[in-house]
Amino acid sequence: MTDIAIGIDIGGTNTFFSCIDASGKSWGNASIPTQEQERFEDFLNDLCNLIEKTINDSSEDLKLIGVGIGAPNGNYRTGTIENAANLRWKGELELVKMVEEQLQVPVKLTNDANAAALGERMFGGAKGMNDFMVITLGTGLGSGIVVNGDLLYGHDGFAGEVGHIIMRPEGRECGCGRRGCLETYVSATGVKRTAYKMLAKHLGDSSLRAIPFDELTAKMVADAANKGDLLAMEVFAYTGKMLGEALANVASVTSPEAIFFFGGLAKAGELLFEPVREAMEKNLLFLYKNKISLLPSELGDDAAVLGAAALIWNDLN
């Protein structure tokens, strides 16, 4: 008999899950479309039925001890999802309560960046670290912060919104309704916006001039930079500088041992990390200089479900 936790990753398009043991080994990866059901209850029914079937059909003898869920706007304290922009169901969704009723095991919920931080600590590069941060670089910028060995939730469960630190008071419009938030510069979308800024600012040739805004992706900018496109290279220098300045300020609050980068944009590698490191060190208070490691996440494509399952394993430890 092997004790397993289910890790669930609820995304805007698909919901993935996997059975994960205490060492991070996984069985029975599966997924269902997230938003085909009109009622949230029906979606959860389908999901829970598929989970039970997956466990029962496994060739191993698996014992379910709990379910961890990572979801956009997932709140650890309340166990609910509130007004997630990319889900069709609005209002407050009582996710934890409903899954507990159906599967009869403890259920924990958090947002995707927090799950990534727990996953990194339990199964990735942050093993043994009590004070570190994970930055997720996708469409937006998410952050999961671990201090004193625990996730930093704040009094309402919503701490760790580093992507919404205001970097430029009169800066770019942000989806949150304010201006100049870090994620308007440092994210896949931010890279696109910076590319257009640089195309407007400079006269030099660039392969990016042929691509409409709607079709441009951060990966195209990275590919162009890696081919020596000077304008695309300047986009990453600008993006990295902004992130380095922000991290130097966050370090003044939390003093982390390491900062891990995860997500699509993090695949740009040194193209991004080198200017981040330079700007962070330049802006750090002397107390923190040359102490903070910037590292790529050691978790692969199953990071989200590993991180979600870590919610359960972490609470048992």
Add this chain to the structure above:
Amino acid sequence: MTDIAIGIDIGGTNTFFSCIDASGKSWGNASIPTQEQERFEDFLNDLCNLIEKTINDSSEDLKLIGVGIGAPNGNYRTGTIENAANLRWKGELELVKMVEEQLQVPVKLTNDANAAALGERMFGGAKGMNDFMVITLGTGLGSGIVVNGDLLYGHDGFAGEVGHIIMRPEGRECGCGRRGCLETYVSATGVKRTAYKMLAKHLGDSSLRAIPFDELTAKMVADAANKGDLLAMEVFAYTGKMLGEALANVASVTSPEAIFFFGGLAKAGELLFEPVREAMEKNLLFLYKNKISLLPSELGDDAAVLGAAALIWNDLN
């Protein structure tokens, strides 16, 4: 027999201590000059002898259970003071080890802002709060941050330097060697600097025009503002706006329930807090709006020794 902890506050001029029980009641306040002895060892000897004498001479039967120390640059993790700008003894001072050897009880050390935060939680307005922050407004700006019920120390013991968040990349010179740090704007010194900036910017009459920079104090600016001096009022509007913007960003990291203000400049009261509140709310991410209380510290003049003693009482709880 009453169990007591000694709370020690090491300042640049005098070192105060007091015997404090678990309820915050104090006996035998005393002090010695901090820097008359050439050798740090001799200073500590004098201090420990006076502590022992104070306990023995007390009319109550006091039992010493531990010593808590608040000191500039005091590091909880290492138990040392490193290169404190306002002490004559340089290098790494092994404070905790030396006092433990002499008094034979557990000794804990932290910096003054962290001690203020613990004191506020144990004896002041933050009772029962697990996520809050104390901002000390004196010559500089210090911060003590409590998350998940514990002080936020970071991996090296130096977390919580909110005063050194860079607010303006090309801004005012800071004693730390960088530019634009929050405390160059928001502190007693920052208020003086802003007064001179406003005197340069505006033509209007002001009682501050008669005072040389070397003689000006933040209290003089506050007094002038309270008498209706428009320029002095603008100084506090500017100072409060800068602090409110900074706190909105820090809230994105730690999501506190309340922020307490302590120290000389905090005595300016609503003159300062009103623009802080306005700017903070204006700049907060929607998740945090109308949730964070801005409060004056409930600790009085003995806050520093109460906070230092709380280091011991907190570890026992």
